Amino acid sequence: MINCAIVGLGRWGRHLAEAARGQAHLKITRAVETDIDNAQAFCAEHQLELTDNLNNVLGDRAIDAVLLATPHSQHLNQVIVSAAAGKQIFCEKPLALRRDHAERMFGACRDAGVVLAVGHNRRFWPSMQALREITASGELGTILHIEGHNSNENSEKITAGWRLSPAESPGGGLTGAGLHVLDAFVSLLGPVRQVYARFNSRDGGPPPRDSSVLALDFVNGVTGTLATVRATPFYWRVHVFATKGSAEVLDEATLVLRKSGCAAKTINYPRIDVLSAELNAFADTVERKLPFPARETEVLATLSAFEAALESMESGHPVVCDGG
Template identity: 55%
Template sequence: MIEAAIFGLGRWGRSLVEAAGGALRFTHAVEPDTAGARGFAARHGLALHAGAEAVLADPAIRAVVLATPHSLHHQQVLAAAAAGKAVFCEKPLALTAADARAMLTACRAAGVPMAVGHNRRFWPAMRALRALIADGALGQLLHVEAHNSNLNSDAVTGGWRLAPGESPAGGMTGAGLHALDACIGLFGPVRRVTARLLTHPPAPAPRDSVSVLLEFANGTSGLMATIRATPLFLRVHAFGTLASAEVLGETELVLRRASAPPETRRFAPEDALRAELDAFAAQVETGAPPAIAERDILATVLGFEAVVRSVETGTTIDCDAP
């Protein structure tokens, strides 16, 4: 059992605490708003701290999990690595590729594992899609389309998540990053992106859409989109010369072959948050390979940064190699 500290007890930090209980157990929490978090911490047996110093100095705590504002990830990861703590960081790992490289380098130099919270990779349907591709069932890969949206524009009308510095390019740092990571997880690093952000007033509700044209380093193509004002929806559709396979949500996949009716496969639901925390715990406890390779982690940040720059400049942006 890995004893860990959660940094940030907002909505998502609390979700991670409630999902844990397998190979990882939260014993401490770092949350500046101690008054607002005291009841939750007491219910879950968490020692509550306003700052990180005592947590990072505690040898019993082997890992930290960051569910904090995006702009804080860089300094928090560097501090955790310097203290010898394994790090699980919610996405986006960083807002710039330079920060992401520094964070990965610091963890590598300190000899501590790092993981990033791209929980959609743990959905049963997404695992099945990756298996089909790995087995060659789709033939030569040609194109991928991904869409991830969630209805949060009426629920989230203030706070740090709406600050442009914390969430550039509209919904990209939220649901959009899941769509981008899904594409990269299947097709590899992105070579070039063209992105557009369209907004719909009035404020403060964030009603906007992001559309992205992708060109991958392997020569294949992709499209992705995200909207912050429509019900929860995830779709990832990979196209090959022999077949296409389309993920619709957590547990459904549709396989389409030539001269055959579509085949719908349904899977039992699983707790993706528990699964990603358990995978991280295995990294820490046994040295198991990371669930998401460092190259993919960096490729997603590079693609994200290119989308942001394309939105800001209205131009096509070339991506650096991870």
């Protein structure tokens, strides 16, 4: 059993804590949260020992791993000190806003001999797993283009906090929801060569109401477009276009397959507990040394494209990605 501490008990940290309940190989026993008063009832319900200091957990030999559900600006220091303490690490995305910061984190974990798993949870959607298999199989022919969109209206509930900070969310919705699509693109097609991006804000908020649009050129010659809107109901779309057909994922369980000369076919996959599957994969990486689905090279490639997008939004010109 991997004994874990959850660090950060905001909305997403609580989702992770709930997902860990009933895990066969992973158990959360401690929690780190600076807002002690707000976290006490949750910790009591889930039988978690609560502290407001990460060092108290890192010095606890009974804790094998930490799950970081904190603002990404805190990840660099938290990952490095956790690795130095010999803790296995699961970190929510974005791991960082800069590729070089992510490289330092992976390097620290490699030197310490511990895992660093990044929580790109859309990779565990049954529909996205099927899309990766279809794309890699050659069934669709030569891949030519990809389109993607991820929006949600969580921002309509945000009137305060770190997510409203331009320093924490410099790309607006791209930093949160849109990064899921960018990761999906990289997992399907490999690294991005160049990005031309635009950010538009209708008003300063709160709540934030902005949109981000990216035009992408991949190293393998495929083109792509990505968009995200923070203030609109949930919408997901990743659509691969190729010479013999196309495949489009519309949600966790729905894929639409179109082939030349055939009627469109909608395929529905069984829904799963995605966060539980993600934590189970983390446990497999720690205990069985299986590769975590979001590999280091892919995480770094996604952050390279993200950095280029931010630079392009600022300059108004296409930006070539840093290949490291």
